[in-house]
Amino acid sequence: MRSNRFRLLVASTAVLALLGAACGDDDDTATTDTSGEAEGGATFEFVALDAGGPITKDALEKGDIDIALLFSSDGAIAANDWVALEDDQDLQPVDNFIPAVNSAAVTEEVTAALNAVSDVLTVEAMQEMVAAVSIDGENPADVASDFLADITVPEGATGDLTVGSANFAESEITAELYAQALESSGATVEKKLQFGARDAYLPALISGELDVVPEFVGTLAYYFDANADVTADLEHSLEVSRALAEANGVTLLEPAEADSINTFVVTQETADEYGLETVSDLAEVDEPLVLGGPPECPERPLCLQGLVSVYGLKFQD
Amino acid sequence: MNLIQEVLDWFGDADNWSGRRGVWHQLREHVRMSGVATLAACALALPPAVWLGHKRRFGSVAVNVSNVGRAIPSFAILVIGNEQFGLLEYPVIGSFTTFLALVALAVPPLVTNAYVAVAEVPDDLRDAARGMGMSEGEILRRVELPVAAPLLMAGVRTAAVQVVATATIAAFVGADGLGRFIIDGRAVNDQAEIFAGALLVALLSLLTEGGLALVQSAVTPRGLREADVPTGAEAAALAVAPVPTPDGRGSP
Amino acid sequence: MLASNVDRWLWWDWIGRNTDLIWSSLREHVILTVAAVGIGLVIALPLGVAANRWRVLYAPIIGVTGVLFTIPSLAAFAFLLPYTGLTRTTALIPLVSYTLLILVRNIVAGLDAVPAEIKDAADGMGFSRARRLVRIELPLALPTIIAGIRIATVTIVGLAAVAGLLAIPSLGNLIYVGQNRPIRTAVTVGIALSIALAVTADLLLLGVQRLLTPWSRVRRERGS
Numbered sequence: 001m002r003s004n005r006f007r008l009l010v011a012s013t014a015v016l017a018l019l020g021a022a023c024g025d026d027d028d029t030a031t032t033d034t035s036g037e038a039e040g041g042a043t044f045e046f047v048a049l050d051a052g053g054p055i056t057k058d059a060l061e062k063g064d065i066d067i068a069l070l071f072s073s074d075g076a077i078a079a080n081d082w083v084a085l086e087d088d089q090d091l092q093p094v095d096n097f098i099p100a101v102n103s104a105a106v107t108e109e110v111t112a113a114l115n116a117v118s119d120v121l122t123v124e125a126m127q128e129m130v131a132a133v134s135i136d137g138e139n140p141a142d143v144a145s146d147f148l149a150d151i152t153v154p155e156g157a158t159g160d161l162t163v164g165s166a167n168f169a170e171s172e173i174t175a176e177l178y179a180q181a182l183e184s185s186g187a188t189v190e191k192k193l194q195f196g197a198r199d200a201y202l203p204a205l206i207s208g209e210l211d212v213v214p215e216f217v218g219t220l221a222y223y224f225d226a227n228a229d230v231t232a233d234l235e236h237s238l239e240v241s242r243a244l245a246e247a248n249g250v251t252l253l254e255p256a257e258a259d260s261i262n263t264f265v266v267t268q269e270t271a272d273e274y275g276l277e278t279v280s281d282l283a284e285v286d287e288p289l290v291l292g293g294p295p296e297c298p299e300r301p302l303c304l305q306g307l308v309s310v311y312g313l314k315f316q317d
Numbered sequence: 318m319n320l321i322q323e324v325l326d327w328f329g330d331a332d333n334w335s336g337r338r339g340v341w342h343q344l345r346e347h348v349r350m351s352g353v354a355t356l357a358a359c360a361l362a363l364p365p366a367v368w369l370g371h372k373r374r375f376g377s378v379a380v381n382v383s384n385v386g387r388a389i390p391s392f393a394i395l396v397i398g399n400e401q402f403g404l405l406e407y408p409v410i411g412s413f414t415t416f417l418a419l420v421a422l423a424v425p426p427l428v429t430n431a432y433v434a435v436a437e438v439p440d441d442l443r444d445a446a447r448g449m450g451m452s453e454g455e456i457l458r459r460v461e462l463p464v465a466a467p468l469l470m471a472g473v474r475t476a477a478v479q480v481v482a483t484a485t486i487a488a489f490v491g492a493d494g495l496g497r498f499i500i501d502g503r504a505v506n507d508q509a510e511i512f513a514g515a516l517l518v519a520l521l522s523l524l525t526e527g528g529l530a531l532v533q534s535a536v537t538p539r540g541l542r543e544a545d546v547p548t549g550a551e552a553a554a555l556a557v558a559p560v561p562t563p564d565g566r567g568s569p
Numbered sequence: 570m571l572a573s574n575v576d577r578w579l580w581w582d583w584i585g586r587n588t589d590l591i592w593s594s595l596r597e598h599v600i601l602t603v604a605a606v607g608i609g610l611v612i613a614l615p616l617g618v619a620a621n622r623w624r625v626l627y628a629p630i631i632g633v634t635g636v637l638f639t640i641p642s643l644a645a646f647a648f649l650l651p652y653t654g655l656t657r658t659t660a661l662i663p664l665v666s667y668t669l670l671i672l673v674r675n676i677v678a679g680l681d682a683v684p685a686e687i688k689d690a691a692d693g694m695g696f697s698r699a700r701r702l703v704r705i706e707l708p709l710a711l712p713t714i715i716a717g718i719r720i721a722t723v724t725i726v727g728l729a730a731v732a733g734l735l736a737i738p739s740l741g742n743l744i745y746v747g748q749n750r751p752i753r754t755a756v757t758v759g760i761a762l763s764i765a766l767a768v769t770a771d772l773l774l775l776g777v778q779r780l781l782t783p784w785s786r787v788r789r790e791r792g793s
Contacts, residue, residue, distance in 0.1 A: 047404070047491060048491065048497075048500075048501065049490075049491050050489075051504070053748075053749050054396075054745075054748040054749045054751050055399060055489075055490055055491055057751065058399060058400055058403055058751075059403055059404055059491070062403040062404070064403045064404035064405075065404075076751070133750065134575075134750045134751065134752070135574075135575060136574075137574060137575075137580060137582060137583035137586060137587070137750075137752055137754075138586060139586045139587050139589070139590075141589070142586065166736075167736050167742065167745065167746050167749070168746075168749055169749075169750060193590075193593075194590070194593065194594075194738050194742060194746065195738075196655055196735070196736040196737055196738070197655060197735070197736040199506075199654070199655045200654070200655040200656065200735075200736060200737070203654060294504055295497075295500055295501040295504040295505070296501070296504040296505040299505055317336070317337070320651055384723055384767070384771065385764060385767070385768075387720075387723050387724050387726075387727050387767070388723050388726050388727045388763055388764050388766070388767030388768070389727055389760060389763060389764060390727055390728075390729075390730030390731070390733075390740065390741055390744065390759070390760065390763055391727070391730075391731070392730050392731055392733060392734060392741055392744065392745075393730065393741075393744050393756060393759060393760045393763070396744055396745070396748050396756055397756060400748070400753065400756075478639055481641065482641030482642065482643075483641075485641045485643045485644060486641075486643055486731065486734065489734060496643060499643055499644065499647045502647075503647075503650075508650075508651050511647045511650065512647065512648065512651070514644070514647065515643075515644035515645070515647035515648050516644075518640075518641055518643070518644040519639075519640045519641070519644050519648075522639045522640060522641055522644075523636065523639055523640075526635075526639045
């Protein structure tokens with residue numbers, strides 16, 4: 001018995017020692033300026049959350065972060081009376097919705113049907129539909145059919161087409177629009193919504209498992225080439241994206257007006273307190289605010305790096 | 318085998334080890350989160366479970382809580398916790414969301430194993446102890462607990478490994494820990510970082526399992542040493558309602 | 570914060586309007602679970618039989634499956650991503666490996682519990698080993714084996730949700746998508762369906778066990 005108790009004592013001591021080491025203070029948290037010379041403005045902090053998703057939005061709502069990186073099409077912005085800071089220095093490239101079609105499935109009629117959707121997909125229309133799904137709990141299929149009820153889609157599309165989508169409302173809604181437009185044009189459509197993330201559905205699009213997915217002019221290019229030259233110029237970015245897509249067997253049709261670009265968002269209270277309307281205004285803030293964004297933000301020119309180099313903000317390491 | 322070379326390079330890069338996002342920091346965080354949560358869960362779950370086992374009351378609840386607990390996606394608990402508490406932090410326990418989720422997930426295996434371990438102490442031992450004039454508390458302390466110790470410890474092992482695993486996912490709701498390498502790596506499609514993170518997580522889990530195996534053998538009374546004592550992972554297979562076997566003996 | 574409906578734990582209207590999303594998530598989850606346990610069983614049976622027949626194999630088999638079981642699912646997914654991509658296969662492989670430990674252990678325990686006298690009697694009657702295994706030992710081991718299948722199934726139902734982190738269709742994905750909308754009811758539904766699925770599967774398998782082994786019921790009735 002005694003040797004057992006002894007062993008137990010040793011074991012518990014070891015466990016506690018391990019915990020003690022774990023609880024020990026971190027001396028190696030550096031707080032270096034990553035910007036250098038910018039004067040005025042406090043040093044902000046960055047917290048890695050998710051890409052404009054629920055974690056980030058919850059954090060903004062609770063006040064755990066002051067600035068959130070969201071997407072311009074997010075219904076939560078309007079619903080919460082949040083303020084989307086204007087990108088006055090044009091840091092963000094375009095990211096218009098655009099139908100991405102497996103090149104083998106492209107026909108004149110399919111193109112016409114899908115472009116008919118792009119033609120009427122305005123920013124307001126998208127925001128309304130997203131709000132209907134996100135806030136009012138509508139089914140994306142119903143929202144899409146309501147929208148299409150007022151449009152005439154050219155007929156003539158034939159064959160079997162599979163339409164896929166990603167996991168967020170904007171993608172599902174747009175995919176429903178494409179699917180229903182193709183159906184009313186005459187094709188037989190199978191829907192595979194909620195297919196997964198881009199690295200799931202794009203290979204499927206390339207392989208032909210999916211024929212049509214909603215994509216974005218800007219971010220699609222980055223998937224093929226992390227250094228793609230996509231800018232705030234729609235024409236130029238279209239060229240770049242189209243070239244990259246074609247090289248992989250994907251055809252991009254006509255872009256819609258609606259887009260979903262990176263947007264820095266603050267609550268109404270924060271905007272009022274610091275007089276924030278544009279992203280440049282952040283450089284004048286003299287208190288250390290917290291930015292919440294996707295984990296890759298510090299390494300992205302469109303995210304933290306851009307805030308530092310274009311807007312002159314400062315961040316803790 | 319380019320990936321292997323990249324992973325080795327990643328480990329070789331000193332920058333990846335130091336600083337707020339380095340291996341040491343994340344490892345410490347991970348161990349701290351897991352350790353604190355497991356201890357808290359033990360403190361919360363073991364005393365009532367052991368007592369109930371001694372009394373042999375509410376057995377079906379104790380045993381079935383594990384079954385239900387197993388079916389709840391750990392990810393969901395984190396999501397709910399994040400909705401309620403966000404990035405709220407306290408000293409020592411850190412992110413409250415993660416703490417709560419980890420404790421909630423650790424409790425079921427602890428309860429089930431502790432209960433079964435104590436309840437299954439052979440009747441003749443208990444009767445003999447009563448015959449010798451021991452009080453209820455003494456019976457529990459000197460007879461039941463030592464005999465129950467191995468299976469109970471197996472439950473702690475199961476809980477601990479489960480906690481370490483879930484602490485990995487906690488990175489999804491903004492927490493630190495080894496999971497950060499996997500989540501952050503995926504975000505920038507850095508294959509080496511993802512793989513390195515996964516390796517570290519796997520190693521930590523195995524170390525936890527193995528380390529607690531030593532503790533388990535430490536608490537196994539000499540007399541039971543030879544018995545077929547289950548490993549922590551096997552205890553996961555055992556923590557279920559006794560199933561009649563052809564010869565009438567229930568398992569576990 | 571606006572629209573309180575979004576925060577409701579049970580917003581029935583939303584459920585009614587979005588049954589296709591709920592149904593496809595549930596369906597995918599069931600497919601994942603059944604596939605994982607099914608494939609696991611196919612792999613575990615020979616392993617278990619071997620470990621029972623050649624005792625020396627028991628420790629290494631349990632060791633390897635134990636190690637696999639200990640690797641957290643997210644890490645396992647991460648190991649596989651470069652090779653199998655972001656597909657259902659990536660989720661399936663770790664899930665199958667998680668079932669192995671549970672199934673093998675229960676198969677061995679079940680086979681071990683077959684009384685020696687019965688095995689001797691079968692030998693005496695001229696049964697070959699294979700026939701003895703299939704006609705005598707496995708049926709007698711069935712309750713324990715099915716108990717293992719039950720545990721494995723319930724475990725996989727809970728674990729498969731992690732696939733949602735990789736946006737693979739499943740109840741986990743329903744939870745994530747719902748949270749992103751943000752509709753809290755989706756999270757509730759995801760959890761509730763997960764539990765319901767586990768309980769249903771458990772009861773179904775219990776029923777199968779009772780059906781396949783009527784003699785165990787008889788023994789119990791005789792007050793053993």
